[in-house]
Amino acid sequence: MDINIFNTLSSKKEVFTPLVKNKVGIYNCGPTVYDTVHIGNLRTFVMYDIIRRVFEYNEYFVTQVMNITDVDDKTIKRSQEKKISLEELTRHYETLFISDIHSLNILTPNKLLSARDHIKDMIEMISILLEKGIAYQTKDGIYFSIGLSKDYGKLAKLKIEATDTHTLRERISNDEYEKENPRDFALWKFYTEEDGQVFWDASFGKGRPGWHIECSAMAGRALGPTIDIHAGGTDLIFPHHTNEIAQSEATYDKHFVNYWIHGAFMNVNDAKMAKSKGNFYKLADLENEGISPLAFRYWLLTSHYRSQINFTIEAVKGAQTAFIRFIETFIRLQDISAGHEYEHVHKALEPRDYKKDFLEKVNDDFNTPEALALAWELIKDHTVEAKEKVILLMDFDKILGLGLHAVVNIQKEEIPTEVTVLAEAREKARENKDWEMADAIRKEITDRGYDVNDTDKGFTLKKRN
Ligand SMILES: [Zn+2]
Incomplete structure (x- = not known):
């Protein structure tokens, strides 16, 4: 069955066609390990996990690659504030990140790449861009000239006047900047005292990479030059993914990514999450509120990844009640199918093909809310035997990842x-x-x-x- 994906590049749902039959390469923008990830980030990581699981369910050989941003403006600044090495800081938060994704039943990506391990690849790309004249050197670093880039801003649908960028040559050295003002961005930042011990030698000068070139280099190295799928949160469309496309396509003269997938934003208590607003949550905060990580995952699955959602403690607690009922029902079905309880089934003349229906939902742009609703329909269907329901639910859980495989069947005596x-x-x-x-x-x-x-x-x- 076809897998349909909403591609940000075309703003349309498209049938997925892999570069190599039965194989898919997926690049996911990973965490910047300068702090514990928040629940908005976790929504994106659950989305990545669903995408990967859907492809595996469809019997694709999946290579899921995720980067760990362990050198950038934020990590360097934080390590200096904490007076610890960049290494110590980033390894600490990487460990916490892995622990969080495990709690959410997110499968570990096939490859987790450290940016610091790929500096050579970044230097190589920058050298090519300098040779081609698309990158240029200034006092503080090497910059990418967006005016010389083909279709710059096509992903974000930006309107750029090439002449403006040429003549003005406005530059930005920060890794993150606003959509309103596309500018030439830093590929390499020359060493300053603020960088402390963090620098690498390159033919074009000692320094460190910009954030955007990191993902281009790692994605290219692991899956490129052309990649099936690249995913991230909508906040990454510009400038991050826009710049990734520009750098990669200018370096290799090849189309960079076939399908771009972006997950929508999560508000908390109807506002953008911010520490200053007191609506900033991490996974541990949810656990302190009595919410289990898997109940949070269940709640996430009740919305489509492209819908903006509003997190409230009450909403997730409501989902937790439904999730508990889901698990309890599953245990009961196991019980019945093991012969501990008698069951009456009125078999239908034409049984519904639940497996096919489920596949249709998940293959339709990863529609988890409908897939979950289907699981509930199955549970309530009196024409299906408990045994069959258990088999189907276990199968659906390969994608939903609600931990049904871990639900232990309590052994009881069979009814004579x-x-x-x-x-x-x-x-x-x-x-x-x-x-x-x-x-x-x-x-x-x-x-x-x-x-x-x-x-x-x-x-x-x-x-x-
Ligand atoms: Zn990235």
């Missing part, structure tokens, strides 16, 4: 066949309105230590404690 036969005989008696017989059989059943209860769907059998 003669008790089941008695209960069925009683049901027949009740259908024939032979109440006397029905009561007599009930007594037989209770004498054997079992309780029979009538429900609108038939009866249940349970061993008395």
Whole structure:
């Protein structure tokens, strides 16, 4: 079945066609490890995980690559504030990041690349760009001339007057800047005393890379020069991904990325998350509020990744209640399918193909809210046996990642066949309105230590404690 992806580049849903049959290379912009990631970042990482799992479910051989930004303006500044080495700071937050993604059942990317391990690749790209005359040197570093770039800003749909950029040559050395003002950006920042021990030697001068060239170099090295999928949060469309395209395409003269996927923003209490507003949450803060990481994941899956969402503690607690019911129902279904409880199934003449329906939802631009709703429909479907439901739910969980594989089936004694036969005989008696017989059989059943209860769907059998 086709996988349809909303491609930011074309602003359209497109059928995915891989570069190599049955294989997919995915590059994900990873964390800047200068602090613990917040729940907005975690939404993006859950999105990456869903994308990867959907491809694996479709039997693709997936190479998911994520970078760890362990050298940039923010990491250097923070390590100096804390008076520790860049190495010590970034390794610490990288460890915390890995622990957070594990708590959320996010599969570890196949390759986690450290920016500091790829400086050589960055220097090589910058040298090519200098040779081609697309990069130029100033007093404080090497800059990329966006006026000489083909289609600069095509991803962000920016309107650039080439002559403006040529004549003005406005530059920006900060890694992050505003959309309103595209400018030539730094590929390499020459060493200043503020950089302390952080520098590398290059033929064009001692210094350190800009943030944008890091991802271009790592993506190119691991998957390039042309990549199937590149993903990130919408905040990365400009300048980060815009600059990545410009650098990579100017260096290699090849189309950089076929499908760009961007996850929408998360507000907290109807406002942009900010430490100053007191609406800044990390995973540990949720746990302090009594919210489990997997309940947070469940809540994330109830919205489509391209919808902006609003986080409130109440909303996630509501989702947690549903999540607990989901898990409890799953345990009960396991119980029933193990023969610990009798079940009545009215098999449908034309059974619904849940697996196919599920695949349709997830392959339609990773529609997790509909996939989750389908799982609930399955749970409530009286025409499907518990055993079948357990198998299907376990299968769906390969994508949903709600930890069903870890839900331990509590082993109980099976209901003996003669008790089941008695209960069925009683049901027949009740259908024939032979109440006397029905009561007599009930007594037989209770004498054997079992309780029979009538429900609108038939009866249940349970061993008395
Ligand atoms: Zn990146």
